[in-house]
Amino acid sequence: MSVININHFNITAPSELLLKVRDFYVEVLGLKVGERPGFRRNGFWLYAGDEPLVHLTVDEREESQAGVESKHGFLDHVAFTCRGLPELLERLKRLDIPYRMSEVSSLGQVQVFVSDPASVRVELNFVDETPA
Numbered sequence: 001m002s003v004i005n006i007n008h009f010n011i012t013a014p015s016e017l018l019l020k021v022r023d024f025y026v027e028v029l030g031l032k033v034g035e036r037p038g039f040r041r042n043g044f045w046l047y048a049g050d051e052p053l054v055h056l057t058v059d060e061r062e063e064s065q066a067g068v069e070s071k072h073g074f075l076d077h078v079a080f081t082c083r084g085l086p087e088l089l090e091r092l093k094r095l096d097i098p099y100r101m102s103e104v105s106s107l108g109q110v111q112v113f114v115s116d117p118a119s120v121r122v123e124l125n126f127v128d129e130t131p132a
Contacts, residue, residue: 001084001091007125008045010055012076015042018056022046025054037106055079077113077121085110085129101131 011021022044025031031046031054041060045052057076082088092099092114100113110131112124 001082001088001124003124004081004083007079007081007123008053008055009078010057010076010123011074012057012059013074015058017074018043018058022056037104075120077123079111079123079125082124082126083129085112085126085131088112088124088126089131 011018013021022033025046026033031048033044034047034052036043036045036052036055039057041057043055043057046054046056089099089101089112092112097114102111102113103109104111108128110126110129112126114122114124116122
């Protein structure tokens with residue numbers, strides 16, 4: 001398995017704060033709000049050119065708990081574009097590292113989620129690859 005590049009980072013926050021975060025990245029950095037797949041939770045994808053670099057997701061927990069229980073605050077995860085899904089799955093099993101896999105059919109993508117030793121979630125994206 002090889003990492004190709006950083007794909008995006010995701011911020012999960014209460015809706016009121018998330019709107020301020022969106023406005024910051026749009027007004028200060030010049031990113032543009034763009035197309036986002038129909039995920040269960042609401043949010044925004046912010047684009048630099050054709051690339052959705054910043055993902056914003058609404059935290060649906062009670063406002064008083066949003067971002068408090070998490071060990072990583074509002075930074076939800078960092079994502080990488082990768083190649084070699086079968087090799088990654090073999091490596092994770094060999095190293096006894098728990099993971100969760102998800103398919104986003106509208107993007108032709110398989111996502112593998114793991115956590116690093118500092119409890120930061122890492123999303124590994126594989127386009128046009130299958131697990132076996």
